[in-house]
Amino acid sequence: MKSTIKTTLFGLLAVGAQAATVADGWDSSVDFGLTMTRGNAETTLVTTNLNLGKTVGDDEYNAGVGYTFASDSADTITDELTGFFNWNHLVNDVSYYGFRLEGRRDDIARIDYRFQGTFLYGYYFINNDQSVFAIEAGPGFTTESLDGEEESYPHVYLGQRASHWITDNTKVFQSFAGYASLEDFSQYNFIFTLGIEALMNESLSLKVTFEDKYQSVPAAGAEKNDIRLVSGVSYRF
Numbered sequence: 001m002k003s004t005i006k007t008t009l010f011g012l013l014a015v016g017a018q019a020a021t022v023a024d025g026w027d028s029s030v031d032f033g034l035t036m037t038r039g040n041a042e043t044t045l046v047t048t049n050l051n052l053g054k055t056v057g058d059d060e061y062n063a064g065v066g067y068t069f070a071s072d073s074a075d076t077i078t079d080e081l082t083g084f085f086n087w088n089h090l091v092n093d094v095s096y097y098g099f100r101l102e103g104r105r106d107d108i109a110r111i112d113y114r115f116q117g118t119f120l121y122g123y124y125f126i127n128n129d130q131s132v133f134a135i136e137a138g139p140g141f142t143t144e145s146l147d148g149e150e151e152s153y154p155h156v157y158l159g160q161r162a163s164h165w166i167t168d169n170t171k172v173f174q175s176f177a178g179y180a181s182l183e184d185f186s187q188y189n190f191i192f193t194l195g196i197e198a199l200m201n202e203s204l205s206l207k208v209t210f211e212d213k214y215q216s217v218p219a220a221g222a223e224k225n226d227i228r229l230v231s232g233v234s235y236r237f
Contacts, residue, residue, distance in 0.1 A: 049067075157179050206231070
C-alpha cells in the first residue's frame with residue numbers, strides 16, 4: 001500500500017510539473033532535498049515539493065503537494081504526504097478574503113488523515129516587489145483520524161506569511177498556520193516555517209528550510225513536535 005501511495009504521488013508530481021510548464025502565467029517550482037549518511041549510522045531523508053501560484057485579475061491562486069520520506073538502517077522514521085490549495089480575492093490593495101484547504105497524512109505521527117478547510121479574511125501590511133507581510137484569520141472545519149480515532153470539529157484559523165529580498169539574489173521567507181478547535185481551545189496544531197533561498201540563475205536556487213509541526217493532542221504514543229531542517233535545490237519554470 002505504501003509503495004502504491006509513493007508511486008502515485010511521484011506520478012502526480014510529474015504530471016503537475018508538466019502541466020505547469022504549459023500553463024501560461026503560472027509561477028511554478030519543484031523543490032528537492034536529499035540527505036544520506038553511511039558508516040556508523042545509515043540514514044536517508046528525501047523531500048520533494050511542487051508549488052504552483054498564479055494571479056488572475058484580483059484573484060490569487062496557490063497550490064502545492066509535498067512528500068517526505070526518511071529511514072535509518074532498521075526503520076522508516078518519516079513518511080508524510082501533504083497538500084494545500086489557497087484562493088484569495090483582493091478587495092483592495094491591502095485586504096482580501098478567500099478559502100484555504102490543507103491535507104496531511106503522516107504514518108509516523110499516526111495521522112491517518114487530516115483535512116482542514118477555512119474561510120478567511122486577510123490584510124497585507126506590506127506588499128511590494130521586495131517585501132511581503134500578511135496576516136489572515138477565519139473560521140473553518142477539521143476532519144481527521146489519529147491512529148484510527150476519527151474526529152470532526154469546527155476550528156478557528158490564524159495565519160501569517162512574510163518574505164523579504166535581502167539582496168538581489170537572496171530571499172528570506174517565513175510562514176505560520178495555526179488551527180484551534182472551537183470546542184476545546186487546548187486542542188490545536190500549527191506549522192511554522194522559516195527559510196532562506198539563494199538564486200544561482202533564473203531557474204535554479206539553493207534553499208534551506210526549518211519547519212516545526214506541532215499538535216497539542218497527538219495520537220497515543222506520538223510526539224507533539226516534529227522538527228525538520230532541510231537543505232536542497234529548487235527549480236523554477
